Amino acid sequence: MTSSTDDTAPGTRRRGRRGGGQDTREALLRAAREVFPVEGYDRATVRTIARRAGVDPAMVNHWFGGKENLFTASVAIPVNPASIVHEFVTGDPDRIGERMVRRFVTVWDEAEGGSFTALLRSITATEEASRMLREFLTTSLFGRLTRELEVDQPQMRAALCGTQMAGLGLMRYVLHLEPLASADRERVVAAIAPTLQRYLTGDIDGVA
């Protein structure tokens, strides 16, 4: 009855360190889902999560490339923060808003939105979970984006972008509000890109 992909003796697997297979990846995801909400994003370490999963810390790099992507995988955020920020800031600076909303809608449309509901459910469940996501956004996504852009009021601009992105996700994927929920991707881009562009590089003080 022993599976051919599992060559450890029954009963010993949970005590020893796991090998490098798919079950290691799953164990890391489970451990991450336990550790991040308790420790927060900033304080949680690769070492703590690996120990809890019973695997070598090097397995985090092997399977996820580091703490950031382990986190995004554990909360079902289907993006790599470093590469997505690189994508946003590369190219015409007057079209960053357009690239951001197009990528956001593409990613979550393909994930069929279900995981956006799961994400919202988890962050509204406890103060700890909300802190975890806040720290991740601040540290990994917004901080990086606004450092690259060299604008004034970087944190405020990033937070404003966050409001528009999160609200779009909420209305399109959770509330399924029509006609937005079924609107063509490019129609959503056309409507919302100017908002993100202004938040990132335009006037946000109402004096223009």
Added chain:
Amino acid sequence: MTSSTDDTAPGTRRRGRRGGGQDTREALLRAAREVFPVEGYDRATVRTIARRAGVDPAMVNHWFGGKENLFTASVAIPVNPASIVHEFVTGDPDRIGERMVRRFVTVWDEAEGGSFTALLRSITATEEASRMLREFLTTSLFGRLTRELEVDQPQMRAALCGTQMAGLGLMRYVLHLEPLASADRERVVAAIAPTLQRYLTGDIDGVA
């Protein structure tokens, strides 16, 4: 031991119809929280909710002025849809966005945001709850607003406003993302009002 505000004999209160006191109001709120998520906003009737609460349907008008405000009270939305839409559309049409975001932030700041978290938690919990809020927004808030404004693409414009409002609430009151969470009300108004104004009366097709 009988409270002086409750003159019914113990044990009889749940069987008979309630009087017009504060316990009637509470019973209606409890019944509304049971009926709306099951029936949806549009299909739920004052009669059904009153019957479930064991009170006369006239008590809904007496305590809440009708189904709309019974609903908003039951989900802790601290606004009256009819009067808030009236407030938005009265005055300079180029400053509707400003009035909307100022009112939104004022209302939820005063509610200390906690009920915004509760609202989000309830709509992400079940598909029924999300449908209930969607129907309410469409029927009572957005439909009324865009009818008053006489613009093209009214539903799309209303939904776009919804994305920005909901996302602002999420970031300011649930995630507590700084510096947005602590920003002065008027700073938030200055940053976000132009977005709502464009969604309501400006170009949303990206051809300008």
